[in-house]
Amino acid sequence: MRLKGSIYAAWELRAPWGMDLPEGPFASFHLVERGRCTLRTSHGVHHLEAGELVVLFEGQAHLLLSSSQASVVPLAQLVERHPLEGGVRRVEGAGDPTRLVCGKFAAEGEQDARMLRGLPRVVHLGQRKLASLPALRTLLDALAHEATSSAPGAATATARITEALFVQVLRALLLDTEEAPPGWLAGLREPRLAEALHQLHLDPARHWSVGELATRVGMSRTRFALLFQERIGQPPMAYLMSLRLDLAAQHLRDGEESIGEIAHAAGFASQSGLNRAFHRRFGQTPSAFRKATTR
Incomplete structure (x- = not known):
């Protein structure tokens, strides 16, 4: 999987507060460095404590709130109202403080996006689970430090930490004894x-x-x-066809090979075979896809 990890905000918030985060073509994650908050999605509610991590692999819209009664403000408005101060956006209030580090895992290709969609909608790693995953706990501590650091290379460090964080989250999912949904x-x-x-x-x-x-x-x-x-x-052959089409799309976007060469490399018997399968999957021909994604 080719993913690009990044931090898009570190927040210091005093209750009451609430933010409305829109859906996007990436997996969002939130680390509660201090305090507590509530995550609400269309599929349920999660109560997050200090030190815990939540990942939303489908990039779905969601709310983060100090309490269920807190009013909600769209994320874009909060960002506009609260500029960065030392790498942190601060929202003042009279209540208890919460510190969040928010980031995302962005897929770089069709296959990567499909694989993200094959993961659980919401993964909540609580304190008990993290206690059994010392490497992940260490990464989260490092991420919390670098996200607000002004030291040289902090942005590069956070990007690398988030990529390693993704690997550790996958490892935690593979070791989980709960039944995984098909995928x-x-x-x-x-x-x-x-x-x-x-x-x-x-x-x-x-x-x-x-x-x-x-x-x-x-x-x-x-x-x-x-x-x-x-x-x-x-079925196995349907999975293989999806894999081949994802690879073809990746080469069309990133490479310079001819469509015939891409068809052969992806396992299609002919260019026309790729054209038909590609149109069924993406709604356009390979040549049209290449023009649309390389502008």
Whole structure:
């Protein structure tokens, strides 16, 4: 996965306060460095304590509030009203203080965006969970320090820390004993499916068959196909087609190869085959996609 991590705000807020954060093409995360707050999404409410982390992998709109009764202000208005002071935006009030570090993981390509969408909507890592993840706890402490630092290279340091933070959050999800929703994460928790996914991503242009993949991981064809569908949510060849199209889109946007060369590299028998599949998936031809994304 190619992701770009960044911090977009460090906040010091005194109750009452509330912010309305819009949806976006990225995964948002919020670290409660001090105090407490409430996160509200269309799927539920989470109460966050000092030291805890929450990640919203679908980039959905959400509210952060000092309490359920607090009035809410759109994020853009808060940013306009409260300029940066020493790397922090301060919202004054008469109540208890809360300090937040807010950031995002932005996907760089089609495959990366799809993989983000395959993760749980909201991941809340509470104090008990973080106590068992010392490496993640260390990263969060470093992030809180660098986010408001004026030292040389602080912006670069926070970007690198957020990228490492993503790896640690994924590790925490893989080690979680709770059942994961269908998707690639659930597939990685099953060793035989993890090996199959590894093979597909290692050589997506190969003329794979369900039978060959099943043999590679030591399963019958029928059992493998059923398990893949159950855990990942789609048949093996449908997953492979999505992978190939994501790779083709990535090369169209970033590379200079001809469309015929891209079709061959992605595993399509012909350029016309890529054209048809690409139009079904993206609603436009590869050449139109290239023009639209390289302006």
